[in-house]
Amino acid sequence: MLTIITVSIFISVSLLTAAILYPFLARGSIVKERLEKLSTQKSETTTYSLIKEKTPFQLFLARMGSRISHSSKEQSKYTKLLLAAGFRKESLYIFLGSKILLAAVLPAVFIFVYAIPKGALVQMQSMLYVVMFAIIGYLIPSYFIHRKAVSRKLLMFQTLPDILDLLTVCVEAGLSIDAAMIRASESPQFRGNPLAGEVKVAAMETRAGKPRSEALKDMAERTSLEDIKAFIMMLVQTEKFGTSLSQALRIHSDTLRTKRRQYAEEAAAKTAIKMLLPLVFFVFPALLVVILGPALFKIRLLFQQ
Template sequence: MLIVITGFIFLSVAMVVSLALYPLLTKKGELQERLEKMMPEKQASTTFSEDKPWWRITIEDLGAKLPVAAKEQTKYTRMLVAAGFRKESLYLFLGSKLALALILPGIYIFTYALPKGVLMEPEPLLYTTGLAIAGFLLPSGWLMYKVNNRKTEIFHTLPDILDLLTVSVEAGLGIDAALNRACESPQFKGNPLAEELKIAAREIRAGKPRGDALRDMAERTDVEDVRAFVTMLVQTERFGTSLSLALRVHSDSLRTKRRQIAEERAAKTAIKILFPLILFIFPALMIILIGPAFFKLMDIFK
């Protein structure tokens, strides 16, 4: 156990020192910078990586060295895309898990355990292990929170965007022009679904088949209702049915589904409030009602 603690302390110190010295170790010489300025093609190819802050490059390097199974990488990549991040953020995410697993216990060790001289006692060892586990799991919990929030926002926005698409199609616009109008509407500015529609519209303008662009959008959002919407558009185009009627029916069904979910949550509220009512409100109410009578009875029987 002593060897494990010593190794953990060494890794924490090494990481803190590496983060502190990284800007100095990676600083380019004056001659190298002048040569790179004389080579515009090389400068252009490295502009994106040089714009990254040093701490991000360090964390991405840590994430790239972290042994993770291909299945786990695929799962994290899908979660990152569903949360609104790029696929290239995978190594940053993995590196942040490792960095927090080292930094959080390292802070506890160097600010409390070592100054107090209680590093080898059971309680500090338990805290150190718990902080390491919490630091490793914290990015995953944060990512799941972002994914759920984004999916909820997309689910609530989809019927409104469908209404705008319906009005645009009934006014004579094609589906591509209607998609452009929906994603550029001021009321949906900054909305994740509008951003995904904008990406799909750009892919369609670049020559990608409409069905493939919309399916990719559905995969990025990872929302079942968006998949159903894309399937409806593809089938409508394939069979030549009325697009405006299909959009209106689909929008009405989504609003009905959203209303049913709200009614279900409202029905659960009475059950959820029952436990705090019994545990907290009823005891206080009983004390207020019975307390004075109880003390009067105590005085009488004295």
């Protein structure tokens, strides 16, 4: 009983200390992160390229990717994935070259590090490992690009209502939709945001002479987000039928904000279910060991006597 009380007091004191210190430790990191964002003077572009500077290694990857033939359907799929992740079309061959390189490097590392020193190069198990590492290496770039595309879409989904609010204010102040899009994309609060970059690209394409509807549809194609497609369709129809743009923007912004709140509520409701497995397999066994362990040990000593 004394052991249980001691352990309980220790856990309680540890949790209380962590609860007291956490706000101070977390606040420092949050403040530092916000200061770094505010101190960034150069606006980051959200349209990345895998070849910002053509180094020899990157040129090697591009040549390797261009020499491997892929079907037009597969290239179109990879191009859409890269665009959704924020990369441009010139990054396609770099991406394909990285897949081929990793598919060759990982099996080679396994062969020279394990198979040859162990003398197991011709064994069936080693052959299976070589094939497995080749498949893993080929899929790794696709996995990371897919994860980047998902996180980018989520960030744009969360930012869209705020940009629409700023567009509404600019339009009501007398700016045209193109000037409002540029003004909203250059706002300090959206610095480095992928959606702001896409909006600015669409506005600059319109200024360069491209029809606004085509520029907006290209933006929808690049983002691959249904909410942005609905927003662009609303802009096109508003311009076509001559309805109030500011009112349409305000209504659409309220709708998206409601959808964002519902998405957050849905994610919060799923938290309890996601916590079930960690609680069952990690937390509860540890609690049982801490609570029942000393008692079982004493019972064992009693039976031995």
